[in-house]
Amino acid sequence: MLRTIDLRGTRPTQRELLALVPRAATDVSAALEVVRTLIDDVRERGEAALLDQAERLDRVRPSAVRVPAEELEEALAGLAPDIRDAIERTIARVRAASAAQVPPPETTVLGDGAVIEQRWQPVTRVGLYVPGGKAVYPSSVVMNVVPAQVAGVRSIALASPPQAAFGGRVHPTVAGVAALLGITEVYAMGGAGAIGAFAYGVDGIGLDPVQRVTGPGNVYVAAAKRLVQGVTGIDAEAGPTDILVIADDSANADFVAADLVSQAEHDELAAAVLVTDSAAFADEVLERLAERVAATRHRDRVREAVIGAQSALVLVDDLVQATDFANAFGPEHLEIQVRDTDDVLSRIENAGAIFVGAYSPVSLGDYAAGSNHVLPTGGQARYAAGLSAATFLRPQQVIRYDEAALREVAPVIAALSNEEDLPAHGEAVTARFDRR
Known part of the structure; x- marks a missing residue:
């Protein structure tokens, strides 16, 4: 076999x-031209393009792309007790494990008045993708949302394909779990169009561009992620x-x-x-x-x-x-x-x-x-990591030097700036000590 x-x-x-x-x-590259057309269509026509793509690719036309609040509340109320219990227990475990992935701030003192602070700053807004297709993935809602929340992301949007079996709605279990996690911005959109909508935003439905797109998907989702890199960050080409x-x-x-x-x-x-x-x-x-x-x-x-x-x-x-x-x-x-x-x-x-x-x-x-189940596929684990709280964090260095500390390293800066033929770099330091 x-x-x-x-x-x-x-x-x-x-x-x-x-x-x-x-x-x-x-072959992700083979899908790029098809995907580029879908994303360009969303950029040009917004919600109308997303509705047309849903009708053509998902075989159903949603009444609207943005899921109404009452629909989310209805989905939450409709979660079967055993499913809700299983999801709540999963949330607790993923939240605890994700918390361990947030590095603490660190301060390095290099001398009197010379301090470097390392901090981890969350992105402000993310777009999380939960696929449809052959199965329903409420667990992927948890795996995407919880690390983002733990990281401190303030604005979270979630997209999942509209389901013909549910009249063009997002699968009710997916919608219910999103509501359980406090996500109120949910969109019935799928595939490459959804990734493009996250990256560029869509006027008229309250969808602002995001700083990072995460979540699994098919080859068209992977190709879309490749195309929007540079406009927004991604986790990986799943x-x-x-x-x-x-x-x-x-x-x-x-x-x-x-x-x-x-x-x-x-x-x-x-x-x-x-x-x-x-x-x-x-x-x-x-x-x-x-x-x-x-x-x-x-x-x-x-x-x-x-x-x-x-x-x-x-x-x-x-x-x-x-x-x-x-x-x-x-x-x-x-x-x-x-x-x-x-x-x-x-x-x-x-x-x-x-x-x-x-x-x-x-x-x-x-x-x-x-642990998180959104992981690098196709050999990408050789150079990439799975989804975690760190996916939504950016390391930043905060530099604090006083006058004496800067004076101490001024000769180092002068020597290196001259060697690189960038004298103004050195002059930006000496200007502070040659005041008249």
Whole structure:
């Protein structure tokens, strides 16, 4: 079911490993021109463009793009008690974990009268995107909103595609969770148009431009994020989800198979990768995987994902080689199910989130662990981080020098400014001491 990449008896270089890692056949650049047209349309025609795009792409025309306050209140009142309880418990956990991501201000004293203050300043306004499509994602509302609130963002707008099944409204569970979190600015808009609306604003519906756009989405959302960079900040170009499991023969094969299926359930392009040093264990996982794929509700979608080019069984000589492969892959979700977890964990450099042990499945992080599930996909974990409170913060340095402290470093400034042929830089210092 999973294609096999056999690395046993080899020691690929880093370049070779990067060429070997399985990837989904998605090309964000191929969507750029289509997306550019959608964003330009929103910039030119505003709400009318968003309504037309919803009718064409979401197969429903909302009565209005901005969700009325009474609709949010109705959605909140309609949340089933068990769902509301689950969301409230998730909010509490994510809020606690997010609070640990806010660095405290620091003051560095370099000498008498020479002080540098480090502070973390939140952006003022953000646009948070919650996808629709094959599933409903109230958990993504929590994962986007709570870190922004913890960071101190004052103005939060949220967008989610209008749903044909609900007469063009945002999914009521998404709307209800937004209201539960105190978000009153919600828009029934999706895809590239929503990202463009966040970046440039839309006159007439109260949508002012934002400073940062976050949230998962499809290839068109990723392409839109790429196009609006420079106008607004983004978290990452999210793509199809992925899971990589490092396991040895001490792991439970059925647990591993269940975890691979759980992420393949998202999308036909989802990646499910097992890396193991035990061929016998691999065979056992493949057997359990076939059983679980056949039994799961979304079996067609899952089967397409696990037989796709982005999914694989990787056989390695040892767990050192396993971690080398994982670091080259840069998984969104990494599970470690081995005897010596600390040794393997110490070698991991690139991963969005790491789930250690048999009882830390990715599904835990998707909902109730307290960690954030908006994570870098498609290998972006090699250079990017997941969504956190820090996403909404900007480090700033506040410099406070008095006259004596500036006088002490004036020769340093003069020497460097002359070397760089920028004499006015040095003169801006000496002017303070050559007063007549």
